[in-house]
Amino acid sequence: MKNTSTTGSGNLIANLQKAEALRVHSIETFGTHDGPGIRLVIFVQGCQFHCLYCANPDTISIDGGTLMSLDQIVAKAKKQKPFFGKNGGVTISGGEPLLQRAMLKELFNKLHKEGIHTTLDTNGKVIDKQTKDLLETTDLVMLDIKHINNDWHHKITRLSNVNTLKFAEYRESTGKPMWLRYVLVPGYSDQEEYLHQLGDHFKNYKSIEKIEILPYHKLGVHKWEALGWKYELEHVESPEITSLKKVSDILQQYFRRVEVG
């Protein structure tokens, strides 16, 4: 398996389709925070968002990573099956998996043939026919909501949240399970009014099993430095326990389960 260098996303996708492969950043065989049970987590390469606090900025570029064939991934997952128990399985995270959604559909189909549970950890930025096909074979969606307010969403990610909300709406229409994930960044995503707005937006969703609050941390800052990028949230500290508690209390008014990740 050789690393093909590409100049644009068009080429990238074309190459990937030819190769029946995913562009992978890294893997974690003992994933315990990205879906239920013990999971094989594949972090794929490439993301449309450019989140200010991204903990894995090295996954943003669509050029990096290594190609891993679907069969390689399935073989790995099969080998790991004894560890999955009743709940575990495979999670595709990133980067942003939807950039490789056609290939992921193939992968999830293959995993289902082996009786392996599939989870997609996504920003929901692309909602087209291919995404909808992928969601058919996705047992659990973990949808990352960066912000409910579009201006703030722009500020955090450089892009809009319209598609993400559409994505959620579509998943709800399929009646299949979904978790929401919300990164809590002091001064950026902890405004009370917007937390209420977030809750209000989703309060009638039946597909949402829980919302996970992910406290902002700076563990990825050194990667920004390595990339030669400026990290703009240098001044922001992880949220205090009291603040987490407050946010949790607000969200509990709207969601069945609120967990702090």
Add this chain to the structure above:
Amino acid sequence: MKSQTAETKDLIEKKLLNLPLIDVKAFVEKNVIPYYGDDSFLEGPTQRTTTLWQICLEAMLEERYKGGCLAIDTETISSITSHKPGYINKDLELIVGLQTDELLKRAMKPFGGIRVVEGAVAERGLEVAEEVKNVFKHTSDHNNGVFSAYDDEIKQYRSLGILTGLPDNYARGRIIGDYRRLALYGADELIRAKKNDLKAVNGVLNEHKIRLREEITSQIKALKDMIVLGNSYGLELNRPATSAKEAIQWLYMAYLAAVKEQDGAAMSLGNVSNFIDIYIEKDLEKGLITESEAQELVDQFVMKLRMVRHLRPGAYDEIFGGDPTWVTEAIGGQFNDGRTKVTKTSFRFLQTLYNLGASPEPNLTVLWSKDLPEGFKKFCGKVSIDTSSIQYENDDLMRKTRGSDDYGIACCVSYQELGKRIQFFGARTNLPKTLLMALNEGREEISGKKVLQDISVLEGEYLEYEAVMENFKKSMSQIAEVYSRAMNIIHYMHDRHYYEKAQMALIDSDPGIDMAYGAAGISIIADSLSAIKYAKVKPVRNEDGLTVDFIVEGDYPKFGNDNDKVDEIAAYITKFFSEELAKHACYKNARPTLSLLTITSNVMYGKKTGTTPDGRKEGEAFAPGANPMHGRDTDGAVAALSSVAKLDYRDALDGISNTFSIIPKSLGSSREDQIENLSRLLDGYFELGAHHLNVNVLDRDTLMDAYKNPENYPQLTIRVSGYAVNFTRLSKAHQLEVITRTFHESL
């Protein structure tokens, strides 16, 4: 049906011979009450237990302040009957018996080697009494015996650290007496049985039979001494135990006899919890005791086991850090008939870690089966997360491969059928040093001394895989031969000068024996050979032509990432070395086995081994046991575990040790998830055919703080390659090594 007939015939023959039937296994199988529930029935400590434990804690604190040894009796040679009874606080003790007349006072057991005892005593500023020294002017000891028979080659291997930790100047340990026998039958009955055995060894007497007669006679003496020991505490050990309290007391007295006579490196307890459970359940049923009282008996028994001490020299601590005694107790597992061996007392033993706090001893070892009751699996997970004081071994694998379901764990990880087989401990050889000799024409890499013969010069700028392998295999063959010679001498002499008569009195006469060879540094070997095979490795040699460094060009697969290319090398070398060892006949017809285990000696091995081709620098610690090298496993814990699981247990029947350290959060977000994920991790690992796993659930920050402020962590327990240890009792070098070791902490 055929086997049943054979069994019946055997029974009749035994009856004809008027032999009593010593069969603890049948007793347990018939009477045990498996427990499928959860931990909700458990009770906390009684006031009595807490008060008594407080006295022990204070004594241990004082012991620590005195440099790790509270007091030594320098006047007496320890034996089953050597000391007057000792108590912690007689009024509070339900289970009595100490090794000497005072808590934590250490006794001299000089038959392993008087010189070592003299040294250990001198290190404490004391002197062995003249009277004791005089004894050894007229008799020999194990150490002396061994060195009178060692040849120059063995001595050279030993001094250069090719073979290390050999029990040639201390007691070999590892033998597990079936301590249940004393409780079930009483000493009188056991003596009768041994006398019958003695009668049966007759006819034409060869050396084996003569030795056996002598051994049985000494065992009878030991059983009589146990009665005397019991009498001094007002106990009638001559008869069977009749209550839970007596069963535990009798069993402990049998164990106490063993640790009064022997200070073997490891003095395991066996598998006593479900045996004890039978007596507890009977007493509970009759209303003689309450659950709280049942727990109190177990707590007090375990407290006694925590107070076992041996006199060790400082040099010993360099190899086996933390003053271990390896009172290993195996808990759980399944019967071959499909029932679980888990009883309420399995829970009660683990509960002692809450009632008395975390502790390295006794070395609690859960025999893990996929079929264990879910309630017990959950409780194990909970206890592991809270105390890091449990290790796990693959019960399904061991029963399938070894046969019997009535077994204990000798020392750290080794299967031993109870009362039927024993083990001859043999420490280990240094595989990375062996590889370096293969690269240096048979010369030891640090001294330059010629050790191995016919090792060709490796030509060329880069190391060539096939040529290296050929040299390495030749080196392993030669080492296996010398190693075997050393072991035969050691165990011959140990039998002769320091025979374990108390333990052997509780084992069938003439049992089967496993010769326990060992090897350290398998992950370094795998990575080094992988580097040579898949990257380019250029040796850097000094003016004497000895390798001092290696330049690795390119990347290569590393052990611990579930990559067959390198994992297969590790498996192959294990198999090869095991087969080489098996080529040599063993003393007493023992069966050769191999362990991949280092205990804490991985630090010392590292210090004495030059730079290796995998990039490990001279002096750097080895990974413990069969662990991947620190920081080289990049794909997470499952991949690391999967690599180790590829080492075939059949090639290392003495055990394949793996130590797994993880921060709590990496196990899962909620406590519920953490417990569940730990269970699944163990299920998965063992389903892959892996043998052993130490589990540490600790924050690196906690360890750093304990490193800096040991006084705040008197009971901090961590697991190190096959056993648990009190972190603050490790040397600073060991402590740092533990902190550096891979923590699986990805978020």
